[in-house]
Amino acid sequence: MRPDFLPFSRPSISEPEIEAVANVLRSGWITTGPKAAEFEDAFSAYCRAEGGVALCSATGGMHLVLTALGIGPGDEVITPSMTWVSTVNLIKLAGAVPVFADADRDTLMISAETVEPLITERTRLIIPVHFAGAAANMEPLRRLAREQKIPLVEDAAHAAGTEYRGERIGCRGTAIFSFHPIKNMTSGEGGMVCSDDPELLSAVRRLKFHGLGVDAYDRTMQGRSPQAEVLAPGFKYNLTDIAAVLGMGQLKRLEGFIEKRTLLARRYLERLAQVDEILPLSMPSYPMRHAWHLFVVRLDTKGARMDRATFMDELKSRNIGTGIHFKAVHTQKYYRETMPFAGEKLPHTQWNSDRICSMPLFPGMTPEDVDSVVDAIKEVLA
DSSP states (O other), X not given: OOSSOBOSOXXXXXXXXXXXXXXXXXXXXXXXXXXXXXXXXHHHHHHTOSOEEEESOHHHHHHHHHHHTTOOTTOEEEEESSSOHHHHHHHHHTTOEEEEEOOOTTTOOOOHHHHGGGOOXXXXXXXXXXXXXXXXXXXXXXXXXXXXXXXXXXXXXXXXXXXXTTEETTSSSEEEEEOOTTSSSOOSSOEEXXXXXXXXXXXXXXXXXXXXXXXXXXXXXXXXXXXXXXXXOOOBOBOOHHHHHHHHHHHHHHHHHHHHHHHHHHHHHHHHTTOTTEEEOOOOSSSEEOOOSOEEEEEOHHHHTSOHHHHHHHHHHTTBOOBOSOOOGGGSHHHHHHSTTGGGGOHHHHHHHTTEEEEOOOTTOOHHHHHHHHHHHHHHHO
């Protein structure tokens, strides 16, 4: 057994990044300022996006995009149930109706084929989710959205550095990224909306800071514009310079992070290939680059003769941390009570929701760490 506990995720923060944060603290300008503006420009350039707005979370970004698009009572929004609850919570809080598309059984992502039958005259938005670092098949989804004249917004919380058909996620359309500590790069907490729609970006920028007609940091004045006025009621979702400078450092290391994650994921796949009770996710068949945000497997509970909770507890007792990404939204208490029949049309989502488990995966791991995880899995299953 391992002598030390291996968590399923741990951020990789360098000493230069810590020093950069300290320098911001010493500067006297610690809230939204020049570093946040620099981070927006740098991340947009990395994604090859036309523009981006940095925010305190991806959830905040989704809230602002839903608000900017006018999503409200009676509207329907198509999205997967196999996702974190934040997006669906925001749809409900807007007074709209979440409509769940079933996920592919082995990639856990929705497709044009699962979305199209759900479209009605009340459908106002489609939100596909790039899952675990893999890209959803966007070309058919974009074509469907264009034909139906329905906006499409990508949940790219798992997809910093992911590529689809040679393009980085975020370079086309509208995508919302997360920089939470477990993600491929972090700003502590944070998010970014990237878009090729200047009007949408302008609305998000305005709504993020009380509805003021200028940003919290006016780039032309190197400070805050004294004559700024509220153009519409807004929120308080701006990213601080403290967070932004950490994000800048992480962005410079993102390609290296992905390279290391890919090596670790390949070792997992090689070592687990002969463990019949463990079913890793499948790689999509279309061209894409996996960023390996998560290494997700499914437990064959019948073959293993144990449920997932027991499996995870046994690994924990052997100093291996795991996670669940995710219990499907429709299985959460509030949604079980308010949408009791949602699971009946989501067979693949339901099957996976009961079996998925995230194995440790982060850049600070070694190949020997992967081996210790696989050895523990074999021991538990034996």
